[in-house]
Each structure stands twice: as structure tokens, then as C-alpha cells.
Amino acid sequence: MASLLPRATKRLRLSPPSGFVCHDCRRAFGSSVCQSQQQQPAPSQHVSQSEKTTHFGFETVAEELKASRVRTVFSSVAANYDTMNDLMSLGIHRLWKDHFVRSLNPGIRPASTASSPQATPGQTILDIAGGTGDIALRLLDHATTINHDPRTNVIISDINPEMLAEGRKRFATSPYYSTSTNRRVSFLEANAEDLSAIVSNSIDLYTVAFGIRNFTHKQVALQEAFRVLKPGGVFACLEFTPRLSNPLMNGIYKRWSFGAIPLIGQVVAADRESYQYLVESIERFPSQSEFAGMIEEAGFMVPGGERGVEGELESGWEDLSLGIAAIHKGVKPVSR
Amino acid sequence: MNKSASLRTFRHLLALPQPLRQRTFSILNRPPPNYPGHVPLTLAERGALAVGSAFGSLRNPHRHDLIAALGEATAKPYFISRLRTAMLANPTGRRILRDRPRITSQTMSLEKLRQLPESTVGRAYAAWLDREGVTPDTRDQVRYIDDPEEAYVMQRYRETHDFTHAITGLPVIIEGELAVKAFEFANTLLPMTALSLVAVVRLKAAERKRFFETYLPWAVGNGLKAEEVINVYWEEELETDVEVLRARLGIEIPPDLREIRKTLRDKNKAAKAARDARERLGAATGV
Numbered sequence: 126m127a128s129l130l131p132r133a134t135k136r137l138r139l140s141p142p143s144g145f146v147c148h149d150c151r152r153a154f155g156s157s158v159c160q161s162q163q164q165q166p167a168p169s170q171h172v173s174q175s176e177k178t179t180h181f182g183f184e185t186v187a188e189e190l191k192a193s194r195v196r197t198v199f200s201s202v203a204a205n206y207d208t209m210n211d212l213m214s215l216g217i218h219r220l221w222k223d224h225f226v227r228s229l230n231p232g233i234r235p236a237s238t239a240s241s242p243q244a245t246p247g248q249t250i251l252d253i254a255g256g257t258g259d260i261a262l263r264l265l266d267h268a269t270t271i272n273h274d275p276r277t278n279v280i281i282s283d284i285n286p287e288m289l290a291e292g293r294k295r296f297a298t299s300p301y302y303s304t305s306t307n308r309r310v311s312f313l314e315a316n317a318e319d320l321s322a323i324v325s326n327s328i329d330l331y332t333v334a335f336g337i338r339n340f341t342h343k344q345v346a347l348q349e350a351f352r353v354l355k356p357g358g359v360f361a362c363l364e365f366t367p368r369l370s371n372p373l374m375n376g377i378y379k380r381w382s383f384g385a386i387p388l389i390g391q392v393v394a395a396d397r398e399s400y401q402y403l404v405e406s407i408e409r410f411p412s413q414s415e416f417a418g419m420i421e422e423a424g425f426m427v428p429g430g431e432r433g434v435e436g437e438l439e440s441g442w443e444d445l446s447l448g449i450a451a452i453h454k455g456v457k458p459v460s461r
Numbered sequence: 462m463n464k465s466a467s468l469r470t471f472r473h474l475l476a477l478p479q480p481l482r483q484r485t486f487s488i489l490n491r492p493p494p495n496y497p498g499h500v501p502l503t504l505a506e507r508g509a510l511a512v513g514s515a516f517g518s519l520r521n522p523h524r525h526d527l528i529a530a531l532g533e534a535t536a537k538p539y540f541i542s543r544l545r546t547a548m549l550a551n552p553t554g555r556r557i558l559r560d561r562p563r564i565t566s567q568t569m570s571l572e573k574l575r576q577l578p579e580s581t582v583g584r585a586y587a588a589w590l591d592r593e594g595v596t597p598d599t600r601d602q603v604r605y606i607d608d609p610e611e612a613y614v615m616q617r618y619r620e621t622h623d624f625t626h627a628i629t630g631l632p633v634i635i636e637g638e639l640a641v642k643a644f645e646f647a648n649t650l651l652p653m654t655a656l657s658l659v660a661v662v663r664l665k666a667a668e669r670k671r672f673f674e675t676y677l678p679w680a681v682g683n684g685l686k687a688e689e690v691i692n693v694y695w696e697e698e699l700e701t702d703v704e705v706l707r708a709r710l711g712i713e714i715p716p717d718l719r720e721i722r723k724t725l726r727d728k729n730k731a732a733k734a735a736r737d738a739r740e741r742l743g744a745a746t747g748v
Binding site (some may be wrong): 176379380383384386388389391393395397 | 487488489503505506509510513514517524526527530535604
């Protein structure tokens, strides 16, 4: 009967078939969710047991290829990254990032009492997937200007050297990089799943803004974050959410995402495919409650986290702009 | 009675060929692609792409991908279909549509073309590429035209654009490109060729004067008079004599633009040198 329908009416499903969740995200789910997803998602049936696959937007790729595919995407978007961000979010990404940094309040305000200024060592902040440096710059500005902390320093890490080059350009004219004696920003080319260049228990604040949805193994990245943070250190993540809770706003938002954003990518950056990947990767990201569960599984304590009747977290994150983006925080527990 | 009548009408509508059926999909429910690389666009998206690529390519004429996108966004509903019908009406055009040859740096070996006799089309093409310093590198793939055959027609037009340059001798500078685009509009009627003539505002005053006096009349006259250039099977015409092909198509060669510009530049330089010498002489003798 279906063959009698004209071709155009067989629609390509834009959202993934219900129940499909990538290998990495599925592990974080509670048992109740697992039971409802007994039927295996289609892609893994076609590959042998040894070859593990993951999602790259709506494509399915071998796991070891995802990082290099992501790297290629960001090499091509690096040059127009900030212009495209402004156009895609109509400038609102600046408000999100400002709020993100302000709510973290980086920097240690020097006490007005006797202890000398040299005593307070300043915080060590690790900004992951922060290649172009927009978060790092805000962190340093806030610490220096609002908390009068001249010693806090930021390590900017990114998997992609072109994005780091953009970051170096941004910082070249800032006071944080120019003098080599008081250099407060450093650049590290690394995969967030393997931060072996950073000593365990050495970071005060770990931030990742709009980066974690591109990681191949988010849980591994969360575990690395747990390792490098000091006890009492804070993990903070700013990321898009896969859907809004209001159905009308969600309809409008999805049409903007899948219609306007690849078009702007084509006209401004000559690259429709990379921006199609970006909006598809947002669609594939776990929801706020699932992601908060993954943060807890890595060992963090999620402030404000409360469980609902089904056992999953109902709160413990902050929605921004009706839920287009969300800030997740976790604290590494101090003692056993 | 009413329900079955409306169901019948509905089925009739669905059974119509795709160009006649109203577009029934939305951004979140795109139909599957008709060929590799195909991106079905809704009317609003196509309009936005047309406007965005028009302004983008005016601001930065080096963005050939925007010019390509403008061409694809404005080719429907009528113009690319007319061009395809013109190909179907011609025996050579029909053969091209059946064979679907592609022109890339792999399929067009410049080494072999350079060895052809002096007056052949292939040699003229290779000579033009060398003179202008360009290659038959892969043109942008057509993505936004829904029908696969019409998409091929657009791709063929894009890939044979350099041949039009070669047999008319017009250079790649903006003046030459505008003359070719005017010729192509008169010949193929694609809206993008007419829209790109807006770039006339980027010409200098002398260039604009030359364009309106000489090259635009040449382009419109010859484009209308000539045979459809899209129907030329270039791969088979490589060893034809250029004059013979031009006579067959009904194209007269325009004045050599590079020569005119060079003569003018040399004249200006000589006049300026004379003026400078006179000033120096005047200053030296105190006149």
C-alpha cells in the first residue's frame, strides 16, 4: 500500500527514530529508561561487534572517526566563528556567556585585613573547547576587574589548532598575554577525554561552553574533569538543550535551527554542511535531566539536584532563554 | 458523496508530476534527496537564499559559491525548465542530456588541448585558460534544484561558461565577466545572469562607458541572434575550427578587451610621463 503513495509523501524523518540514543548517552540512563528501549536502534545492527559507532549529527560514524570529523568542522568554521555566533543567536550568545561567567564569580577577592596580597595564589581555571577564548577573556576580566584578583590564570584547551589560533589572536592585544612575566593565559591543544598534560587535583574551575556536545565520549570527558579538579572544585557547563519545554516555542526554534542556520552558514561562511552538523548535534544531545545524571555518575555533587518519582533528576541546572541553553554545575566532593 | 469526491481530488493532486504539485513539505519534514547533494528547500528558504546570495555576491564578487546559489535559487519555476526544453528540442542537446558529460580538470586534459592546431576550439580554450591564469577546476555542485535533469542542465551551464569566454575572447576581469553574463542572459534567459549585471555599479566610469557603448550592445545582439550555446557538445567540438564554430553559432567576436585596456593604459602612462617631464622642465627653467 505504501508503494502506491507518490514519492514525496514518504517523508524523511528529521528527528531520530524514537528510542535511538547513542551508546555513550544510554549508559547514563536509569533503569526505567532502559526498559522502554529494549529494541535495538537500527544502525548498530549493521556493524560487527568490534566496530563501535556513534552519532555525528544525524549520521552514524565509527567512533574513532568522530573526533577528526569534529576537528574538520571546526577548522572550517574557525575564521567566521564569532560572526556566525552573532547571526545564529541574534547576539544572545553574548548574554548567555556573560551570565555564565558572572554566576561562577571567578577570582578570589583579596581580604582587606593583614594577610599580604602575595598570600592569595589566585585560581587556576581550565576552559575546555574554549579555542577562540571568549569565555576565558570574560573569566579573566571578571576576576581582575570585579574581584581585583591579579593572579587567577586560565588554561585554554581545544582539540582544534585553528580555533586556538583565533584565541591567540584575541589575546594578543589583551593585557593577559602580552607580558611574559605575568602571562595569565596559556593554550593547550588536547582532547578533553585525555587531559594527561594536566596534573590531577590541580584545577579550581573547569568550564566548557558549547563544546561538550561535540565530544565522542561525554562520560569520559566528565571523568577527566573529575580527575583534574581539586576537591571542592567546580565543573560548569553551558550547552544547548535538545528541545524546549513549550511546544509552540519549540516549533519556532526548530524551524529557525534547521531552516535559517544552515542558510546563514551558506551565505556568510560558504559552508552549509558544518552548520547542518551543528544543529543536528544539538538535536542529539541528552536532555537537561539526562545530562545532570551523567554529571552525577562522574562523581560530582549536583547542587540543587532533586529526584522525581521515576528516579531521574528534576532540577539541578539553570535554563536560559526558555530552555534554548542550560548551565549545568557540579562540585567535586571534598572528603570521602 | 462529498468525502469520496474530495478524496478523489486529493489523489489526483498527489498523482500530478512534481513540478505541478504544490510544495507540501516544511523545514522539519524535508523529502528525501533526488540526487546526491540535493537539498530540498521551501519557498521561504529559497527566497532568503536568493536575497542573501545576491547581496553577498555584490559585496564580495569572489564568492563564486554565492553566485552559484543565486543561480539555483532563481532558476525555478520557469527559466531552467525553458532551458531544458530548449535542449530537448535540439538533437545535440538531447544527446548531451542522455550522455550527461562533465567538464572537470580530469576530463579535460589541458596537456592534450595545448597540442591541438592553432585555430581549434580546444587550443583556444587552453590558451584562454593559460592567458587568464585559471583552470577548469571543479565548479560548485548544483544543490538546490529539485529535478535531477534540470540540476544537470544548470551544472552543464556552469561548466561550459569558460568555453563561452574562450570563443568570445573575453577576459576574467569584471568587465569581461559582465559582458559574458549579458551575452548569456540574452542566450539562456537565466535570471542570475541578468541579476549579476547589477555589478555594473562596481565598474569605473570609463569601464562603464565602454560597457554600455560597446559590449552590452554586442552581447545582447549576438546573444539573441545566436544559437543556444547550451546545445554545443563541447567535448566533440574541441578540434573544430573556432571561426567555423562561431559562424555556425552566429557569434561575432567582440573587440579584444585586454588589448583596448592595455592601449589605454599605455597612452595614459605616456601622457603622464610627458606631463611630468614638462613640469620638471618648467620648474628647472622657472617658466
